[in-house]
Amino acid sequence: MSAGSGFDLKIRDGNNEKNTTLPTAPQNFVTPGTIITREPGFMRGHGTYVFKDGSLVASVCGTVERVNKLVTVKGVGGVYNGEVGDVVVGRIVKVMQKRWKVDINAPLEGVLLLSSINLPSGELRRRSAEDELAMREILKEGDMISAEIQSVYNDGTLALHTRSVKYGKLGPGTLIKVPASLIKRRKAHIHNLPIGISVILGNNGYIWISPLANGRMPGTNMEQDETDGQKPVLEEIKITGTDRFAVARIKNCVAALSKAWLPIYDTSLMYSYDCSMKYECKELLKPEALKEIGELVREQMSTEGYMA
Amino acid sequence: MEEEQDFKSVRGLTRSEALYPRLPLINPETNLRQDGRHTSNIRPIFLQTGIRQGAKGSAYIELGTTKVICIISGPKDLPKKVDFSTTGLLSVEVQLVGGKVPERDVTLIKECLEATILLDKFPKLILEIYLTIMEDGGSAMSACITAAGMALLEAGIPLFDTLVGSTLLYDGKDFYLDPTRQEIEVVDLTDQEKNDKGGGLITMGYLPSREQICLFSMEGKMGPLVLDSAIDVLTQTNLQVYSVVKKQAAHLLVQEEDDPAENTN
Numbered sequence: 001m002s003a004g005s006g007f008d009l010k011i012r013d014g015n016n017e018k019n020t021t022l023p024t025a026p027q028n029f030v031t032p033g034t035i036i037t038r039e040p041g042f043m044r045g046h047g048t049y050v051f052k053d054g055s056l057v058a059s060v061c062g063t064v065e066r067v068n069k070l071v072t073v074k075g076v077g078g079v080y081n082g083e084v085g086d087v088v089v090g091r092i093v094k095v096m097q098k099r100w101k102v103d104i105n106a107p108l109e110g111v112l113l114l115s116s117i118n119l120p121s122g123e124l125r126r127r128s129a130e131d132e133l134a135m136r137e138i139l140k141e142g143d144m145i146s147a148e149i150q151s152v153y154n155d156g157t158l159a160l161h162t163r164s165v166k167y168g169k170l171g172p173g174t175l176i177k178v179p180a181s182l183i184k185r186r187k188a189h190i191h192n193l194p195i196g197i198s199v200i201l202g203n204n205g206y207i208w209i210s211p212l213a214n215g216r217m218p219g220t221n222m223e224q225d226e227t228d229g230q231k232p233v234l235e236e237i238k239i240t241g242t243d244r245f246a247v248a249r250i251k252n253c254v255a256a257l258s259k260a261w262l263p264i265y266d267t268s269l270m271y272s273y274d275c276s277m278k279y280e281c282k283e284l285l286k287p288e289a290l291k292e293i294g295e296l297v298r299e300q301m302s303t304e305g306y307m308a
Numbered sequence: 309m310e311e312e313q314d315f316k317s318v319r320g321l322t323r324s325e326a327l328y329p330r331l332p333l334i335n336p337e338t339n340l341r342q343d344g345r346h347t348s349n350i351r352p353i354f355l356q357t358g359i360r361q362g363a364k365g366s367a368y369i370e371l372g373t374t375k376v377i378c379i380i381s382g383p384k385d386l387p388k389k390v391d392f393s394t395t396g397l398l399s400v401e402v403q404l405v406g407g408k409v410p411e412r413d414v415t416l417i418k419e420c421l422e423a424t425i426l427l428d429k430f431p432k433l434i435l436e437i438y439l440t441i442m443e444d445g446g447s448a449m450s451a452c453i454t455a456a457g458m459a460l461l462e463a464g465i466p467l468f469d470t471l472v473g474s475t476l477l478y479d480g481k482d483f484y485l486d487p488t489r490q491e492i493e494v495v496d497l498t499d500q501e502k503n504d505k506g507g508g509l510i511t512m513g514y515l516p517s518r519e520q521i522c523l524f525s526m527e528g529k530m531g532p533l534v535l536d537s538a539i540d541v542l543t544q545t546n547l548q549v550y551s552v553v554k555k556q557a558a559h560l561l562v563q564e565e566d567d568p569a570e571n572t573n
Contacts (some may be wrong), residue, residue, distance in 0.1 A: 033469030033517030059466035075464040
C-alpha cells in the first residue's frame with residue numbers, strides 16, 4: 001500500500017507568503033564565509049573550516065550550534081552523514097555481486113552486503129554461489145528496508161546490516177521524507193505506537209509508517225529459532241480501512257512537525273497525533289491545519305520542558 | 309559623431325540597425341541610462357532557489373532580461389575510468405540557448421568554482437554543475453556566477469565563501485554597472501582600442517568575506533589607474549549582490565519549512 005501516488009497537489013494559497021515578506025532569519029544564521037569566532041580552542045565540526053589565521057569560518061549555509069567546545073553549522077542543505085549505529089530506512093536501487101546498493105539519502109548510496117543479512121530460512125552458513133544468484137528473491141530493486149549502519153568506509157559510504165529481527169524488508173506502508181536534522185539520535189527508532197501503527201524514524205530523514213509490527217514484512221528476516229520455511233505472500237496481508245486512515249493521519253502529523261521545524265520523535269509524534277484528532281483525516285492536507293498542529297505541539301512541548 | 313570618415317571602415321547600415329538605431333548610453337534628456345538607471349545602479353535581481361525538485365541545488369536568476377538557471381548534481385561516485393583523486397572534481401557545463409559559450413569563459417567559471425568549493429571535503433567524488441543561459445540580456449557571465457553561488461548554498465556543499473559576480477562596462481569616460489546587451493553593443497571595443505580612448509567589459513567573481521577575486525575577465529583596453537578604480541567599483545557592486553544573496557539564503561531555512569515533507573509513491 002502506498003499513499004500519495006495520485007496526490008501531487010500542493011495547495012499553497014493559504015500559506016503563500018513567499019515573496020511578500022522577508023523571513024526573519026534566526027540570530028545565529030550564517031552563510032559560507034561568515035566568521036564564527038576568532039578565539040582559539042574551539043573544535044571544528046561539520047560545516048566549518050579553519051582559516052589560515054586560526055579563525056573558525058562557516059562553510060555551509062545554516063545555523064551555528066555550539067556544544068561545549070565543538071562548533072558545527074547545521075546546514076540547510078541537510079546532508080545526512082551517517083554514523084555507526086544509526087537506524088535508517090532505505091530503498092534498494094541496485095542488485096550487484098554479493099551486495100545491494102541502497103538509497104539512504106546520503107551523498108553515496110549505502111551498501112548492504114549479502115553477508116550482512118539474515119538468510120530468509122534462518123540458517124547460519126556461508127553464502128554460496130546459489131545464494132548470490134538468488135539475491136533478487138530476497139531483495140530486489142524498489143524494495144524498502146530498515147537497517148542499521150554497521151560501519152563507514154573511508155570515502156563516506158555507509159555499510160548497512162539487517163542482522164536483527166527488527167530490521168529487514170519492509171511490508172506495505174508509507175514513506176515520508178523529512179530533513180535528516182529533525183530526527184534526533186535516540187535509544188529507539190522503531191516505535192510500535194499504541195494506536196496500532198508502527199513508525200520507523202530513520203536517522204537519514206526517511207520515515208516509514210505501517211500497520212505492521214516494526215513495519216516489517218513478516219517472515220523475511222528469521223532469526224535462527226523462527227524458521228518457518230514459508231515465503232511471505234503480499235496478498236495475504238490484510239490492511240483495513242482504519243489502518244489506512246491511521247497511517248495517513250500519522251503521515252500528516254509528521255508533515256506538521258517537519259513544517260514547524262520541530263524534532264520528530266515518539267513524544268512529539270504522539271502530541272501531534274492528539275492535536276490532529278480535531279481534524280478529519282483529509283482536512284490535514286490543508287497547510288493551515290498543519291501549521292496549527294505545529295504551533296500547538298510547539299506550545300505543549302515548551303510547557304513540558306522539552307526542547308522545541 | 310565628429311570623427312573623420314575612414315573610408316576603409318565605412319559600412320552601410322543593415323536594415324535592422326536602421327529600424328532600431330543604437331541608442332547612446334546616456335539619454336541626454338534625463339541624464340540617466342536608457343532604462344532609467346544611474347551609471348552605478350545594477351538591475352533588480354530576481355533570485356530563487358529550489359526551482360528543480362530532486363536536484364541537490366538549483367537556482368534561477370534574472371538580471372533584467374538575462375535569465376540563467378544553475379542545477380547542481382552530486383557529489384557522486386567518479387566513473388571508473390577517471391583516476392583516483394584526493395580532492396573532489398568539478399564538472400562544469402555552460403550552455404547558451406541558441407548560441408555557444410566560448411571555451412575560455414567556461415574554463416574561467418570552472419576555475420572560479422574550484423576556488424570557492426572546499427574540494428578536500430569530498431575526495432573521490434564528482435560534483436556536476438550545469439549552467440544554462442536562457443537569455444543573454446547583458447552580464448550573463450556574472451549572472452552565471454551568482455546563480456552558481458546560490459545553488460551551491462542550497463546544495464549544502466562546503467564552501468569557502470558565498471560566491472557573487474557582477475559586470476562593468478567602460479566606454480572611455482564612465483563606468484556602467486551591470487550593462488544590458490544594448491549597452492554593450494553600443495561600445496565597440498575594438499574601435500575604442502584603436503582610437504586609444506580606452507574601453508572595456510569586465511566581469512568579476514568575488515568572495516566577499518575572504519575579499520578574494522576568484523574570476524576576473526576583461527575585454528578591451530584600460531589604463532592602470534582606470535582599471536584600479538574599476539576593480540573598486542566592482543567590489544562595491546559585488547557587496548550589493550552579496551546582500552541580496554544573503555537575504556535569499558535566509559529564505560532557504562524557511563523554504564524547508566514551507567514545503568510539507570515529500571511523500572513518494
